[in-house]
Amino acid sequence: MQKLIRKQGLGSLLVTSPVNWFYLTGFTGESGILIVEPNRLTLITDGRFTVQAKQEAPSLPVVLQKDGLYRTCGELLKRRSARKAGFDSDQMTVAQLGALRKASGSAVELRETPRLVGSLRAVKDDRELARMRKAAILASEVVEAAIRLLKPGIREFEVAAEIEYQMRKRGASGPAFETIVAFGQRAALPHARPTAKRLKRGQLVVLDLGAILEKYCSDITRTVFVGKAPASVKAWYRGVLEAQAAAIDKVAADRTCGEVDAAARGVLATFQLGQYFVHSTGHGLGLEVHEDPRVAKGQKTLLASGNVVTIEPGVYVPGVGGIRIEDEVVVGKSGNEVLTRASRDFIEL
Numbered sequence: 001m002q003k004l005i006r007k008q009g010l011g012s013l014l015v016t017s018p019v020n021w022f023y024l025t026g027f028t029g030e031s032g033i034l035i036v037e038p039n040r041l042t043l044i045t046d047g048r049f050t051v052q053a054k055q056e057a058p059s060l061p062v063v064l065q066k067d068g069l070y071r072t073c074g075e076l077l078k079r080r081s082a083r084k085a086g087f088d089s090d091q092m093t094v095a096q097l098g099a100l101r102k103a104s105g106s107a108v109e110l111r112e113t114p115r116l117v118g119s120l121r122a123v124k125d126d127r128e129l130a131r132m133r134k135a136a137i138l139a140s141e142v143v144e145a146a147i148r149l150l151k152p153g154i155r156e157f158e159v160a161a162e163i164e165y166q167m168r169k170r171g172a173s174g175p176a177f178e179t180i181v182a183f184g185q186r187a188a189l190p191h192a193r194p195t196a197k198r199l200k201r202g203q204l205v206v207l208d209l210g211a212i213l214e215k216y217c218s219d220i221t222r223t224v225f226v227g228k229a230p231a232s233v234k235a236w237y238r239g240v241l242e243a244q245a246a247a248i249d250k251v252a253a254d255r256t257c258g259e260v261d262a263a264a265r266g267v268l269a270t271f272q273l274g275q276y277f278v279h280s281t282g283h284g285l286g287l288e289v290h291e292d293p294r295v296a297k298g299q300k301t302l303l304a305s306g307n308v309v310t311i312e313p314g315v316y317v318p319g320v321g322g323i324r325i326e327d328e329v330v331v332g333k334s335g336n337e338v339l340t341r342a343s344r345d346f347i348e349l
Contacts, residue, residue: 002038004116011082012037013116014073014100017091019287020117022215025057033073037082044072070096074103086113115292122284122292123306129330131216132286132308135172136328136339139211139218142166143342146207147224150349156181156194159207167211176210176217176289187223187321190279190314201227204321210289217289219310220340221326224347233323236315237346239271240323243313244344247281247295251309251329251336257299264313265297276315283310285328307331308339 001024005013015021015034022028025041029049035042043053044063053062065072077085085104087097089112101110124132146163160179167175182192184203192206199205203226210219223240225233247264261281268274280296285308293301295309303309309331314324328339 010086013086027057070099071103131214135213135218139220140341160194172211180208182206188316221324223323243267257295
């Protein structure tokens with residue numbers, strides 16, 4: 001990070017996202033600002049977290065805030081004659097930026113430098129990948145257990161509750177996002193949230209879940225049919241499965257995210273399903289469930305060895321239902337590795 005700051009011509013970088021300062025230092029507190037300078041680090045926080053900071057990051061100098069985090073930060077920058085300080089606008093409110101500018105004065109140029117830490121987080125090292133493999137296996141086991149629960153009469157939120165219980169039972173600290181369980185016509189909603197709707201025969205079921213294990217997220221989606229599926233649903237499923245396979249095959253270092261997305265869209269178009277694919281093909285995964293890189297239409301970002309992305313094409317037919325298949329893929333130096341393990345075969349219950 002310090003090398004990147006020098007390259008950007010910055011005197012400092014203000015890290016205001018808890019997940020980003022954890023990534024850089026190991027500090028897990030909820031309130032603070034990490035000032036990264038070319039030759040030193042400083043954490044500003046309040047009295048609730050000073051002991052925690054000393055335990056989790058013992059070599060990290062800690063400054064206790066006075067009259068607010070951003071005022072303390074601005075005054076510190078001013079005293080240190082930090083001429084150019086970068087910040088990520090995605091992680092700072094207008095009010096916070098105003099307080100920072102007021103306290104730092106005209107001597108400090110505050111420059112928007114979005115996603116600098118995110119660019120580092122996008123490439124996982126071996127230790128991170130080991131954790132993500134375990135999280136992916138956990139999610140795979142949970143989705144397989146959830147499929148066995150699907151009997152007519154069960155409610156969406158009953159399945160969701162059991163999914164999240166099974167995550168914790170297997171060692172997860174919790175869900176990576178609100179679990180998606182959608183029956184029947186509600187499966188046509190890509191981000192459907194569980195309701196009291198009861199499962200009936202002759203319905204599609206979409207299960208989208210992720211767990212946090214040792215700080216790292218997993219993400220998997222499977223779709224099944226309760227009863228005997230009509231030929232049209234089987235054809236849709238085959239189209240989505242082939243689209244996912246084509247996109248996974250494209251995942252490689254130095255290939256653009258847009259190329260991966262285009263591979264999925266091309267297959268769905270041959271099945272006359274392109275109009276029903278309403279979101280991007282995937283996203284980066286790591287300490288957060290959505291991070292860089294974004295696997296979407298027209299994206300020029302090159303994939304790099306160490307990236308972990310989801311590949312999740314889907315079709316959503318209003319009034320009928322939806323189908324999505326999602327897996328996690330690691331970009332390797334030679335080829336790729338699929339982390340999630342649950343079967344992708346079409347299941348009729």
